[in-house]
Amino acid sequence: MSAPAVTVERLTRRFGAFTAVDEVSFEVARGEVFGFLGPNGAGKTTTIKMLTGLLQPSSGRGTVAGFDLAREVESVKRSIGYMSQLFSLYGDLTVEENIAFFAGLYGVPRARRAGRRDWVLEMAGLKDHRSRLTQELSLGWKQRLALGTAMIHEPPVLFLDEPTSGVDPISRRDFWDLIGGLAARGTTVFVSTHYMEEAEYCHRLALMSRGRIIALDRPAGLRAAMPAPLIEIQTDDSPRVVEALEGAEGVIEVGLFGRAVHVIVRDAERARAELPRVLAAAGLAVRGLQVVEPSLEDVFVALVHLSNQGAAT
Amino acid sequence: MRALDPTRLLAMARKEVLQLRRDPRSLILAFLLPVALLVFFGYAISWDVSDIRLVVVDQDRGAKARELLDGFRASGRFAIVGRLERTADIGPLLDRGQARIVLVIPPRFDADLGAGRTAVVQAIVDGSDANTATIALGYAQAIVQQFSARALFQTRRVRLPVTAATRIWYNEELSSRNMIVPGLVAVIMMIIAGLLTSLTIAREWERGTMEQLASTPVSRLEVLLGKLLPYLAIGLVDVALCSLLGVVIFRVPFRGDVFFLMGASFAFLVGTLGLGLVISALARTQLLATQIGMIATFLPGFLLSGFMFPIDNMPLVLRAITYLVPARYFLVVTRGIFLKGVGPEVLWSEGLLMVLYAFAGLGLAAHSFRKELG
Numbered sequence: 001m002s003a004p005a006v007t008v009e010r011l012t013r014r015f016g017a018f019t020a021v022d023e024v025s026f027e028v029a030r031g032e033v034f035g036f037l038g039p040n041g042a043g044k045t046t047t048i049k050m051l052t053g054l055l056q057p058s059s060g061r062g063t064v065a066g067f068d069l070a071r072e073v074e075s076v077k078r079s080i081g082y083m084s085q086l087f088s089l090y091g092d093l094t095v096e097e098n099i100a101f102f103a104g105l106y107g108v109p110r111a112r113r114a115g116r117r118d119w120v121l122e123m124a125g126l127k128d129h130r131s132r133l134t135q136e137l138s139l140g141w142k143q144r145l146a147l148g149t150a151m152i153h154e155p156p157v158l159f160l161d162e163p164t165s166g167v168d169p170i171s172r173r174d175f176w177d178l179i180g181g182l183a184a185r186g187t188t189v190f191v192s193t194h195y196m197e198e199a200e201y202c203h204r205l206a207l208m209s210r211g212r213i214i215a216l217d218r219p220a221g222l223r224a225a226m227p228a229p230l231i232e233i234q235t236d237d238s239p240r241v242v243e244a245l246e247g248a249e250g251v252i253e254v255g256l257f258g259r260a261v262h263v264i265v266r267d268a269e270r271a272r273a274e275l276p277r278v279l280a281a282a283g284l285a286v287r288g289l290q291v292v293e294p295s296l297e298d299v300f301v302a303l304v305h306l307s308n309q310g311a312a313t
Numbered sequence: 314m315r316a317l318d319p320t321r322l323l324a325m326a327r328k329e330v331l332q333l334r335r336d337p338r339s340l341i342l343a344f345l346l347p348v349a350l351l352v353f354f355g356y357a358i359s360w361d362v363s364d365i366r367l368v369v370v371d372q373d374r375g376a377k378a379r380e381l382l383d384g385f386r387a388s389g390r391f392a393i394v395g396r397l398e399r400t401a402d403i404g405p406l407l408d409r410g411q412a413r414i415v416l417v418i419p420p421r422f423d424a425d426l427g428a429g430r431t432a433v434v435q436a437i438v439d440g441s442d443a444n445t446a447t448i449a450l451g452y453a454q455a456i457v458q459q460f461s462a463r464a465l466f467q468t469r470r471v472r473l474p475v476t477a478a479t480r481i482w483y484n485e486e487l488s489s490r491n492m493i494v495p496g497l498v499a500v501i502m503m504i505i506a507g508l509l510t511s512l513t514i515a516r517e518w519e520r521g522t523m524e525q526l527a528s529t530p531v532s533r534l535e536v537l538l539g540k541l542l543p544y545l546a547i548g549l550v551d552v553a554l555c556s557l558l559g560v561v562i563f564r565v566p567f568r569g570d571v572f573f574l575m576g577a578s579f580a581f582l583v584g585t586l587g588l589g590l591v592i593s594a595l596a597r598t599q600l601l602a603t604q605i606g607m608i609a610t611f612l613p614g615f616l617l618s619g620f621m622f623p624i625d626n627m628p629l630v631l632r633a634i635t636y637l638v639p640a641r642y643f644l645v646v647t648r649g650i651f652l653k654g655v656g657p658e659v660l661w662s663e664g665l666l667m668v669l670y671a672f673a674g675l676g677l678a679a680h681s682f683r684k685e686l687g
Contacts, residue, residue, distance in 0.1 A: 052528050074530055082528035088521045092335050093328065104324025105529040133335075 003066055005030045005157050005188035006051065011060035013046050020046040022211035023060065028190060028204075030156070033183045035202030036192035037300065042208040044192040045085060048161045051190070052082045065156050078106070081150030081158045085165065087142050089149060091135030095126050098134055099149055106153035120148030123178060140171030147178060151187075158182065160191040164198065176201045196297040207300055214307040219296060226294040227302055228252055229268035231275065233261045234288035244282040250274060253305045257298075264302045316532045325531065325539025329513070333543060342508060343544075347551045348558060350501045351494070355563050358497075360489035362448040367391040368412040370400055375423030377464075381434070384460050385416070390452045407439050414438045414449050426464055483652045491566065494559040495651035496644050499581075500614040502552055503640035506582050509544045510589030511596070511606035514682065518597045533682050537675065541586050548582040549575060559651070568654030574647070577660070580667040581643040587674025588639070594681040613638040620644060639674075642667045 006028035013021040021043040028034040036044045049055040051064055053073040062069040065079035089098045099117050108116055121127045124144035126137075134142065143163060150158060160179075164172045176198065183189050183203075191202070199205055200219055207215040207222075215222060235241050241261045245254045250271055252264040265271035268291050279286050294302075333339050367385060371378050385391045394412065397403065403415050417435040425432040436453050440446045484491045514536075517523040526536065556574065559565045592609060596602035615621055617631065618640035624632055635641050642663040649655045657664060 054524065054527050077528060077530045080528070082525070084521065084524050084528075086521045088525040090328065090332065090522060091520070092332050097328070097331055101324055101328045102529070104327070105321050105526075105531045107318065107320055107530070 003030075004028060005032070006034075006062070006064050006190060008047075008051070008062040009060055011047065011050060011062050012058050013043075013050055013055060014058045019211050021050070024208075024211075024213055025060075026206055026213060026216060028188060030188050031183055031186050033179060033189045033191065033201065033203045035199050035205040036190070036208060037194065037196075037199055037205055038208035039304065040194065043211040044208055045161055047208070048159050048190070048192060052080060052159050053077050078153075079155050079157060081153070081155045083143075083146045083150045083158075083160045083163050085161045087139075087146060089134050089142070089146055092133060094131050094133055095121070095137070095145060096130045098145065099152065102149040102152050108153050116152055116154075120145070120152060123151075124148045140167050140174070143167055143171070143175060144178065147175070151182065155187075157188045157190065160189065162192055162194065164193065164195065172198070196295070196300065199296050205296075207303060209304045209307055212307075215299075215303050222296060222299050223294060226299050227306055228264050228266060229271075230292055230294045230298050230302075231263045231265055231268065231271055232257070232288075232290060232292045233263065233275070233279075233286060234259075235261065235279075235284065235286055237284060240282070241279060241284055241286075244279055244284060245275065248275075248278050253301055255301060257295075262292075262298055262301075264298065264305070316534050317538070318532075318535065321531050321535045322539050322542075325535055326542045329540055329543045339509070339512070342505065343547045344551070344554075347501050347505050347555055350504070351497055351555050351558055352562065354497050354501075355490070355494055355559070358489075358493050360493075362445055362452075363390055364392045365390055365414060365445070365449045365452070366394045366412045368395045368397055368403075368406060368415045369393060370397045370403065370415065370417045372420045373418050373422035377423045377426050378418045381418065381457070381460050382416075384456045385453075388452060388456055390449075403437060407437070410439070412439070413445065414453065416453070426468070429468065490563055491652060492648065494563045494565045495647040496618075496620045498552065498555045498559060499640045499644040499647045500618055500620050501555060502548060502578070502581070502643070503585055503614040503618070503638070504610040505551060506544070506548050506585035507589045507592070507610035508603070508606045509547065510540060510586045511592045511602045512599050513540045513544075514590060514593035515596050515599045515602040519599055533679055537590055537678050537682060540590065541583070541675075544586050545579070545582050548586065549578055552578040552582075556651075565651060567651050569650030570656055573656050573660075574650050577643065577646045577650075577664055577667065580664065580671050581639055581646075584667060584670035584674040585639045587671065587678045590678035591674070591681050594678060614640050617641070618644050639667065639670050642670070 004027040008027070009025050010023045011021060011025070012019065012023050024043075024047060036047070038044055046055065050057050050069065051062060053069065053076050057069065064076045067075040067079060069076060090101070093101065096117065099120050100113070103113050103116060121130055124141065124147070126141060126145060129137065129141070134145065137145065147160070147163065164175055167175065172195070179189050179191065180201065193199065202219065204216065204218055205222060206213050215225070217225065233241060238256055238259060238261050242254050242256060245251050245261070245263055250266050252266060254261065254263045256262075263271070263275065272289065272291075276286055276289060333343070369382060371382075382393065386393060391414075397406065397415070400417060403417075406412050406415065415437040417437065419433060419435070422432050422434070434457060436450065438446045438450055514523075517526065552574070556567065560567050588609070589606060592605050593602050596605055613634075617635045617638045619635070620640070624635050624641070627635065645663045646660050646667075649660050653659075
């Protein structure tokens with residue numbers, strides 16, 4: 001049996017009167033890819049900064065790799081790799097110099113440095129670019145180099161704060177393959193993102209909204225827990241359909257989904273009868289209307305909406 | 314967990330050197346600016362007064378009057394640029410700045426002297442530049458006194474009761490350059506050292522790399538010292554370079570011990586580089602850090618270090634502030650080493666204060682950095 005990689009109990013961080021993270025509790029098992037989802041400003045980055053020792057919690061407790069966040073922050077820092085939202089390697093150093101710098105900071109033993117450097121170059125696909133200045137690399141390469149330097153000392157826990165923002169879809173896919181490989185070899189990966197399709201790569205997901213975790217489960221479990229039925233409408237004028245249905249009777253949330261419109265409703269049968277009438281009254285043609293399996297995005301939209309309503313009343 | 318790990322310190326220092334090597338602006342600041350400042354100010358600043366424009370109103374035109382004027386000419390301090398017939402023209406002449414001093418030799422000057430009466434010459438000085446006026450007047454009085462002593466000796470055949478046999482030490486030619494150049498070394502190094510480090514921490518905040526650093530086990534002290542060490546080496550090279558140029562270009566004597574100069578520079582640089590780090594930690598942006606750095610080094614360096622104005626003459630409040638200016642101590646040390654050839658036996662108090670300053674600078678840097686990091 002093994003202790004969890006991360007445990008958090010009622011972790012809270014306030015900035016003045018604003019509570020960025022509000023009594024959050026969860027556990028992350030070893031070797032797990034743990035996804036942190038939520039809109040911007042939900043408190044994801046603040047939570048990660050507390051777990052990496054960059055910010056002190058206002059209250060609550062937590063351990064990372066078995067070390068206490070309050071009392072053993074130096075040991076925590078030695079046991080983690082961290083990749084921040086913005087690219088934060090040195091652009092005016094070469095690829096190799098960046099790797100050597102972080103190997104020095106993490107105290108990688110001299111005998112192992114060449115081996116670790118080659119591992120990073122191999123993993124990031126930068127073997128032929130080792131002497132290039134980092135600022136000249138494409139964003140996808142920069143990101144993989146940042147992941148490599150965060151792993152230079154083979155930490156048991158890796159924190160990635162929106163690691164793929166701004167990266168093209170192919171690089172993003174490659175990046176997630178790397179993360180999957182690391183987790184398969186026992187590294188715990190704690191990753192935040194706001195790309196819903198990336199959520200599918202995670203073993204478990206926590207959804208944050210307004211500083212609180214409003215759902216925590218496996219992706220399949222979350223989809224099954226969709227609180228309300230979902231209707232998909234095919235039409236030629238999606239934006240006007242969204243406009244017409246906003247605030248309509250029995251509609252919880254309506255939004256564009258690709259070229260179609262997704263409507264979360266209170267009651268599927270009544271909506272099936274009601275919605276075409278509303279649209280016809282607005283003079284909008286409907287090509288198709290059916291109840292569909294929700295995607296993770298739909299689930300999150302519904303959950304965030306319901307939790308906001310709960311907070312308002 | 315050790316607060317000072319040699320491996321991490323070395324990694325930090327090596328990274329700074331690599332970045333410095335690729336940054337032309339920092340390289341110019343580190344190596345070109347001190348030399349340029351020394352040469353520029355070394356030539357520009359001089360407190361020697363020579364070729365003071367003198368206009369004569371000679372109403373006597375006798376032999377003695379010519380003799381007196383020859384005395385002025387021979388001194389090398391005055392240039393006789395014109396003659397006036399009427400005293401009424403003196404005012405407009407001074408107004409236009411065509412003369413700094415006007416010498417009026419009255420009628421019967423020759424006759425009075427011959428008869429053993431006291432002859433009066435009048436000197437009218439443009440006092441708008443009080444400094445030059447005082448010096449010009451001093452020279453004029455000395456020349457007139459010399460002339461009158463000689464006159465006394467010739468007419469009455471008496472001896473002067475007392476004469477002063479003066480001898481000037483340390484700066485035999487009383488050349489202000491000999492005083493200015495060693496002082497400049499101190500002032501310039503305060504400016505360079507303060508500016509060099511003022512960018513380093515701010516740059517890390519601005520580029521977001523500070524967050525990455527903060528997530529690693531590197532300690533505050535390692536970051537600070539890692540940033541300080543490369544610049545300390547540069548500063549020592551700069552001191553040696555400026556001293557060498559002072560001796561070679563400006564012919565300033567160097568009478569003291571090179572090793573003592575380097576030791577004193579070490580303490581001085583640690584303190585001043587630390588001051589730059591404090592500015593950098595507080596400013597957080599490179600632009601603001603440079604601006605604060607300029608204000609905090611240039612003005613105090615030149616005005617409050619004792620370089621331009623003697624500290625003893627300052628009002629009490631300003632005098633108290635000068636104790637915060639590191640160049641104040643270093644200036645005494647460089648002048649002492651260059652001109653007097655003295656060592657720690659005389660300069661120990663300044664040396665001690667610079668060591669204290671070094672600890673204070675580092676401590677303050679660590680303190681102002683702490684608020685931001687973890």
